[in-house]
Amino acid sequence: MAPEPTSEPAIRIDNLVKRYGAKDSAKDSDGGGKLALKGVSFDVPEGGIFGLLGPNGAGKSTLINILAGLVDKTDGSAEIWGFDIDRQRRNAKRSIGIVPQEIVFDPFFTPFEVLENQAGFYGIPKAERRSEELLEAVRLSDKRDAYARTLSGGMKRRLLIAKAMVHSPPILVLDEPTAGVDVELRRQLWELVLELNGQGVTVVLTTHYLEEAEQLCDRIAIINHGELIANKPTRELIGMAREKIVSVSVDMDLAGPIMEEAFVKAEVVEPRRLDVTYDRDATTAGQILSLIQHHGYAIEDVTTREADLEDVFVQLTAAV
Numbered sequence: 001m002a003p004e005p006t007s008e009p010a011i012r013i014d015n016l017v018k019r020y021g022a023k024d025s026a027k028d029s030d031g032g033g034k035l036a037l038k039g040v041s042f043d044v045p046e047g048g049i050f051g052l053l054g055p056n057g058a059g060k061s062t063l064i065n066i067l068a069g070l071v072d073k074t075d076g077s078a079e080i081w082g083f084d085i086d087r088q089r090r091n092a093k094r095s096i097g098i099v100p101q102e103i104v105f106d107p108f109f110t111p112f113e114v115l116e117n118q119a120g121f122y123g124i125p126k127a128e129r130r131s132e133e134l135l136e137a138v139r140l141s142d143k144r145d146a147y148a149r150t151l152s153g154g155m156k157r158r159l160l161i162a163k164a165m166v167h168s169p170p171i172l173v174l175d176e177p178t179a180g181v182d183v184e185l186r187r188q189l190w191e192l193v194l195e196l197n198g199q200g201v202t203v204v205l206t207t208h209y210l211e212e213a214e215q216l217c218d219r220i221a222i223i224n225h226g227e228l229i230a231n232k233p234t235r236e237l238i239g240m241a242r243e244k245i246v247s248v249s250v251d252m253d254l255a256g257p258i259m260e261e262a263f264v265k266a267e268v269v270e271p272r273r274l275d276v277t278y279d280r281d282a283t284t285a286g287q288i289l290s291l292i293q294h295h296g297y298a299i300e301d302v303t304t305r306e307a308d309l310e311d312v313f314v315q316l317t318a319a320v
């Protein structure tokens with residue numbers, strides 16, 4: 001059974017540093033090697049769905065592997081469910097379930113056996129095991145006794161989630177859960193994640209799909225080049241986008257893009273339609289429209305596009 005919670009955040013990460021390939025230990029900052037995490041600090045609040053985003057090579061897997069006990073950190077500290085990952089390693093490990101990116105099963109075990117073996121690994125007595133219940137939860141009861149190698153990719157991913165939940169951890173971490181997965185299966189996995197979260201499991205996920213983060217996560221941290229560059233509630237993060245786009249239809253063919261200082265970018269997308277990107281802190285859609293009218297065009301239709309997570313992501317990660 002999961003240990004009782006002992007403190008507020010589900011995960012606390014404090015000044016985490018990872019240098020790969022450095023000579024021996026730790027704190028020599030000229031130690032060479034690849035500095036994958038440059039002193040990252042943040043908390044994962046209990047009870048939510050937390051997204052960890054960042055471009056390829058940003059350090060996401062490194063961070064998760066440190067929490068999983070698969071990679072040794074160079075410096076800093078981390079607590080999982082109040083347990084220090086060094087000093088209280090066993091309890092820390094028991095408090096987290098990790099769903100890895102890669103699918104690795106012995107092809108000759110059945111889903112039931114995969115879960116039973118994992119329970120054995122955690123020393124869970126037979127009477128306390130939840131294999132059937134977990135198979136049910138991930139909709140694999142009918143595949144209970146099939147060889148793992150005969151499962152579809154989606155079934156294998158669901159089995160991985162069940163495997164990560166065998167010891168009833170209060171925190172579930174999913175590393176790129178829907179990479180290379182089709183739309184239908186992605187929806188199914190989202191549902192499963194939401195269901196587990198609804199049962200009180202704190203979820204952390206890394207993803208490349210910004211739409212996934214936007215829809216699922218209530219809070220998002222972004223790392224880039226081993227540094228934390230954002231950590232905010234999703235809605236607030238999306239609200240950070242400075243640029244907005246107004247799409248304007250005019251009464252005659254455009255001679256070419258109209259240039260004005262107030263425009264960040266102007267693009268003729270159809271003979272009579274112009275998309276103007278502007279900085280919402282510096283100007284308004286109304287001003288943009290009157291500038292276009294000044295060029296002699298009458299405006300027939302206007303739509304504005306709100307920024308989404310992708311805009312913010314591009315804005316933040318392009319800065320370095």
Ligand code: ADP
Nearest residue numbers: 020034036054055056057058059060061062063
């Ligand atoms: P992400 O998961 O965000 O794509 P990673 O944590 O995998 O990023 O990688 C962060 C950086 O550390 C990258 O530059 C990567 O090349 C490097 N790296 C990752 N694993 C190792 C390793 N085992 N040895 C050396 N460098 C590594």
